[in-house]
Amino acid sequence: MTWADGLAPLRERGFAWYFASRFTNTLGSTMANIALAFAVLDLTDSASALGQVLAAHTIPMILLLLWGGVISDRFPRTLVLQVSNVASAASQGFLAFLVITGTAELWMLIVLTAVHGAVSAISFPAMASMVPQLVPRSQLQPANALLSLTRNGLTVLGPTTGALLVVTIGSGWALAVDAAMWLLSALLLLPVRMPAREKKQSSSTVAELREGWQFFWSTTWLWAVVLGFGALNMIHNGALFTLGPAVAQETIGRQGWGYVLSAEAVGLLAMAVVMLRVPLRRPLFWGMIAIAFAGLPMVILGVDPTLVALVVSAFVAGAGIEVFSMGWNLAMQENIDDDMLSRAYSYDALGSFVAMPIGQLAWGPLGVAFGNSRVLVASGIAYAAICALVLCSRSVRDLPRRTAEDPDPALTATS
Known part of the structure; x- marks a missing residue:
């Protein structure tokens, strides 16, 4: 490309x-x-x-x-x-x-x-x-x-x-x-x-919600990734956004934490440029592997919060997040019929966001009870383990890219 x-x-x-x-x-x-x-x-x-x-x-x-x-x-x-x-x-x-x-x-x-x-x-x-x-x-x-x-x-x-x-x-x-x-x-x-x-016969909102739920639950790769991200987003918000600033303030300082967040943003930008030219095959397989690296800053923050290590790990995490984001959008857009796509995105967003407040509220007390370092290390390990668990689904690992000549995604998305 x-x-x-x-x-x-x-x-x-x-x-x-x-x-x-x-x-x-x-x-x-x-x-x-x-x-x-x-x-x-x-x-x-x-x-x-x-x-x-x-x-x-x-x-x-x-x-x-x-x-x-x-x-x-x-x-x-x-x-x-x-x-x-x-x-x-x-x-x-x-x-x-x-x-x-x-x-x-x-x-x-x-x-x-x-x-x-x-x-x-x-x-x-x-x-x-x-x-x-x-x-x-x-x-x-x-x-x-x-x-x-x-x-x-x-x-x-x-x-x-x-x-x-x-x-x-x-x-x-x-x-x-x-x-x-x-x-x-x-x-x-x-x-x-x-x-x-094509205009569909009018139906009630409840009926269309039920139709969306049936599609969501029958599409294994879709619910497997969304379920995984409900937990991943909870951990990310709890570990990095709640405990992260507190630990950074005592170690690398507030300005250092700003460098870490900026490094993640630079990683996102750099990988987006790469994705302009490098085709992404098996979008969810590589996406889940890449985003597992987002747990790395959590582990480093808990084990040895030095500025250089955190900046490098944050850059890698940002790049991994971008690879997943690309893979997820391609999986959704190429494998879900247009008449269902908005509802699929809405179920995706709901499942991915709903547990975020739990992370924001629970990780502070967990840090007090068990120590911030232990909770951060456990969070990073759990993050990578959840990514591996999602990859246990064959429908996630093997989901391919589709071309214009491939069959209607509405007939193939439930495989």
């Missing part, structure tokens, strides 16, 4: 506009996260209040993900995204207005953030399932790599830009910029023309 092949999806008119839209709202979101945090702290000077606002976004998003999958499989996905983006612009714009005018109260921030979380639940399945309709199957890998490259790059750039806006013009105006980004993102989707989908 050449560099020209890697950039080929951008020559597809629909994907190019979709890519521009994704770039815009991702930049706005990464800036808004830090702007919202400082807006809450300016108002309350309370970390607990910030936690309430963040939870107000997460909880409705988790609760409504399955409904979002049904909506995205029932209605045109471009329309779902446009409406969602406009709704996000409205909620963030009103939030910005309250902060700028000094009339914001904590309950208002919680309510508006909850609205934004609900909208995110509707938009995520539609956004994730649009790519196969915008590029030929042969271009799915470079298309996903381009999106990943942009997302990972903005993860580094966005918070810095957001912090600069907060310092120079204030958190309220930074939120207003995010609202404008959401509106621009909706406008950029106007030229996108999706292929017409």
